[in-house]
Amino acid sequence: MTCVTPPLAGRAADWFRAQARDLPWRRPGTTPWGVLVSEFMLQQTPVARVAPVWERWMTEWPTPSALAAASRADVLRAWGKLGYPRRAMRLHAAAEAIASEHGDRVPSDVDVLESLPGIGSYTARAVAAFGYGRRAPVVDTNVRRVVARAVHGAGDAGPARTKADLADVDALLPESDAEAAVVSAALMELGAVVCTARTPRCTLCPVHADCAWVAAGRPEYTGPRRPVQGFAGTDRQVRGRLLDVLRAAEEPVEKPALDAVWSDGPQRDRCLDSLLVDGLAEQTTDGRFVLGGTTPGARD
DNA sequence: GACTCGTGGTT
């Protein structure tokens, strides 16, 4: 039987092969581990901020076991200000699991990947597709927007419909593993550089002729919008400030130094406690505070 | 399903 790649997917793939951005983790020779690291870092964080951190990270920890052997403090310092530092802890934990339970080899099976810390539906499929060239429907915010417009003719993606979203993307993928992986990358790239949230560049779009949204006259999105998360005054901001002090410190920090970053005492203490619970900070026996927590790799 | 978890560039 003949199974022809849908025009939309085929055009997106051709466009991607012709002019994909030259991102560090797309270079030939990038290992599945490199892909996994990039996907962790790219969760909710822009490409431009991730790139330099990824480069240094892969030089220092080129394998899961190498990262597993590092201390939490070193991992958190290398993570720097990428944000959501719990991701760094989860990546560290995933590396430990991969090193000890999977022979230091990143799993290629989506279900196995999803069982690892910090790896959800998106990251598991991204690793399968971009790390191993497998056919896997990769659904992120970019892809959901591209599908919402090009396929459904809507102005934007509504709230996530996990199962339906996966099915929508699956329907676009050709049978071949290698070609499907390219289409997955292409859909993400389209959403990232052409079919963007605010001002889509439809005149540059390779699937312009196949786009249901364009055909419908680019109607505005009318569905519900998730309220943008505030930041000023939140626990996230306070935790960020506390962690910033600990990251910069070369020696254990006295409590007053942490007290100085936020005037609201109860909130400050609650946040510090949450950092301890998350393993992002630790209290020494003499009552001071340090980055990270105890790990096998920690020395002196 | 709603909420939480960082950070900083862009509009």
Place this chain on the structure above:
DNA sequence: TAACCAAGAGT
């Protein structure tokens, strides 16, 4: 300038 947005995951 305040709002918006950025390759999500866990609870």
